[in-house]
Amino acid sequence: MIGTGYVGLTTGACLASLGHSVVCADADPHKVERLGGARVDILEPGLPETVRDALAAGRLEFTGDTAGAVAEAEVVFLCLPTPMGAGGAADLAAVEAVAGVIRDVLPPGCVVVNKSTVPVGTCARVAALLGRADVTVVSNPEFLREGRAVHDFLHPDRIVIGSADPAAARRVAGLYAALDAPLVLTDPASAELTKYAANFFLAMKLSFANNLATLCERFGADIDDVTEGIGRDPRIGPAFLRPGPGWGGSCLPKDTHALLTVCDRSGIDFPLLSATIETNVTHQHRLVARVAASCGRGTDGSLHGLRLALYGLTFKAGTSDLRDSPALAVARLLRERGAGLTAYDPALCEERPDLSDLVDVVADPVRAAEGAAACLVLTEWPELRDLDWAAIAARMTGHEVHDFRNLLDADLLARAGLSWRGIGRPAAPAPVA
Incomplete structure (x- = not known):
């Protein structure tokens, strides 16, 4: 999980609560230290408890080493900010920068998931930046409401997965297998x-x-x-x-x-x-x-x-x-x-x-x-x-x-x-x- 904002932290902690082993990477060493000690600064009901329990169970960890975090990953989620840029367009600088960092250390067969809200065509853009024929890029947008993010993750009204590779789509869908929600594969x-x-x-x-x-x-x-x-x-x-x-x-x-x-x-x-x-x-x-x-x-x-x-x-x-x-x-x-x-x-x-x-x-x-x-x-x-x-x-x-x-x-x-x-x-x- 690259990025520990609302989306990254909630997604990482909740996936860990479902039994997956999750490593969350962030460039802010102060944030990494605080999260590693189960100190959540985001006001979000249920999130501190979810992080604490996942840490205690040994299924969640935090690191400032992005390249190291993905070295043995089966699935890598990009949960990065895409703020409003010049002229109103989404600023993809963070996404593009991280793609450069992880490109050469992604394991063969890894799936990279765009969780951030990104313009149409970003999957293809990230795939081109990675330049890895053995790595698939998938879109899996989030639908989390602030103030109800943990609830929304664990009780989704739909899970949307976009991929040209059906096998990669099924792998990402499998992460949510414990949740009872309609699956939209596209x-x-x-x-x-x-x-x-x-x-x-x-x-x-x-x-x-x-x-x-x-x-x-x-x-x-x-x-x-x-x-x-x-x-x-x-x-x-x-x-x-x-x-x-x-x-x-x-x-x-x-x-x-x-x-x-x-x-x-x-x-x-x-x-x-x-x-x-x-x-x-x-x-x-x-x-x-x-x-x-x-x-x-x-x-x-x-x-x-x-x-x-x-x-x-x-x-x-x-x-x-x-x-x-x-x-x-x-x-x-x-x-x-x-x-x-x-x-x-x-x-x-x-x-x-x-x-x-x-x-x-x-x-x-x-x-x-x-x-x-x-x-x-x-x-x-x-x-x-x-x-x-x-x-x-x-x-x-x-x-x-x-x-x-x-x-x-x-x-x-x-x-x-x-x-x-x-x-x-x-x-x-x-x-x-």
């Missing part, structure tokens, strides 16, 4: 495109839900009732229909942009894809404009001189991941209008110097509201429902709570003297005097 290009298509479709549903919420506000409808009504149609389904402050995270933004770049380079017009991305950005601007209209100073939408309290910075609850977080995207737009920002997030229990130019992170949710003209809920942490909202109201200079996750109880806030406004929901009762 060619490499189809497997690679499946991952991008899935993430694009999910992003499209989220953009749809956010636009639908705007429509509900305009006509006095309730987004919760509307999405329940359409989500019970099995052709649509309820997943990814909850409105929020936009979509983000480590996958959807980079994968939708990468797919759009592939379309542009191939001369394929895909307006639905570009509209999905544009809608997400427009939605975030609309939410910030709403905050400025309700508590800003002047007609230009300025927030200069105002402080706002943000509750939640991670891209979703259950993770400490800030990559392409929609909460941070909204925070940047608020800063552009001049607002001072203080934030509380249950996953960020200490100051974050890397965010100091954008927001002051505090460990006390009440302190976050000190001098705030309004509060914004940006991540759907369940524990935010149980905060001492009366104490928070006492620290604020204003009384508005913009709940961009439709998470809080409007009546409870009203009793605390706060006015609640969600997305796509009817107006809340006035605060109790």
Whole structure:
């Protein structure tokens, strides 16, 4: 397993839990040392226990020696970052660099598996870089949700394997034999495109839900009732229909942009894809404009001189991941209008110097509201429902709570003297005097 991020560490630890012998290689010696001591820095339910148990059973080890790790491997998984590069294309530098490192040390008959999300044609690209007729490259995209990665690995809804070599595909499929899941065996290009298509479709549903919420506000409808009504149609389904402050995270933004770049380079017009991305950005601007209209100073939408309290910075609850977080995207737009920002997030229990130019992170949710003209809920942490909202109201200079996750109880806030406004929901009762 080359790479110990969310995908590599989860895949390695879970394969070890299924009885396989796994060596995880990473270029970061500090990370290797900590993982070798069963210290997992990723906030992911069940992952620390899975790593600890696999280490104790002797089926999992960590090393900084990538070449040594693959020297006796039967299957090598590439779990490497493929971030958004120039023009939105996926940056394959890490994948290509590792291919050069392992090319001459791979055992004959070894199977190399692309687990990273990569553009169509990457299997062929890696095979060419390896230049080994005795080594097969297979695509096996991951479908892990942060916050549920271990569960998703052990209870997959499908396993997709793309290979031109049926024997190699069967070898990779055998690694998952203990799991009860449908198996999709296909060619490499189809497997690679499946991952991008899935993430694009999910992003499209989220953009749809956010636009639908705007429509509900305009006509006095309730987004919760509307999405329940359409989500019970099995052709649509309820997943990814909850409105929020936009979509983000480590996958959807980079994968939708990468797919759009592939379309542009191939001369394929895909307006639905570009509209999905544009809608997400427009939605975030609309939410910030709403905050400025309700508590800003002047007609230009300025927030200069105002402080706002943000509750939640991670891209979703259950993770400490800030990559392409929609909460941070909204925070940047608020800063552009001049607002001072203080934030509380249950996953960020200490100051974050890397965010100091954008927001002051505090460990006390009440302190976050000190001098705030309004509060914004940006991540759907369940524990935010149980905060001492009366104490928070006492620290604020204003009384508005913009709940961009439709998470809080409007009546409870009203009793605390706060006015609640969600997305796509009817107006809340006035605060109790």
